[in-house]
Amino acid sequence: MATTNDLKNGMVLKLDGQLWQVLWFQHHKPGKGGAVVRSKIRNVETGKTVDKTFNADVKVEVANVDKRTMQYLYNDGTSYVFMDTSTYEQIEVSPEIVGDAAHFLLENQEAIVATNEGRVLYIELPASVELVVRYTEPGLQGDRSTGGTKPAELETGHTIQVPLFITTGEKIKVDTRDSSYLGRVSS
Secondary structure (H helix, E strand, O other), X not given: OEEHHHOOOOOEEEEOOEEEEEEEEEEEOOOOOOOEEEEEEEEOOOXXXXXXXXXXXXXXXXXXXXXXXXXEEEEOOOOEEEEEOOOOOEEEEOHHXXXXXXXXXXXXXXXXXXXXXXXXXXXXXXXXXXXXXXXXXXXXXXXXXXXXXXXXXXOOOOEEEEEOOOOOOOEEEEEOOOOOEEEEOOO
């Protein structure tokens, strides 16, 4: 048990029998009345995000979340297989839990797998990954100085928008949170 004053980003709370991850919080002391804690929380299972206000110093149950760095091995068609690099234990994770992280997973890549009571909650990737552009249309000569973009298919099969000067075969850095292009990677 913890109080609402102990909230931290990323903390997982157990509210009404469901697990909620704290995305954002702010302590607020209005002119009159008691202090409150405003928060934005996401349901770990459904992905639904809600705004919730707690009174200050209210006890909340903190879920015990075990985060382990695991290596992504392969997708067998029905689930994603991850391996704990210290124990060599393999677990299967459903595509619903992997979610958008699947757009950036390459075999042998490391990811953080969060579990609660033996059940996988979510997959956490680094903020950015380096991927090779599998295919993109060539940029037009006159368009190189403008800020235009074009679609590019990455080695994972995911398509993102990249600047016109990016060519097929180049390695680029991609933000895993919003699929945005961050820059070229020099070899």
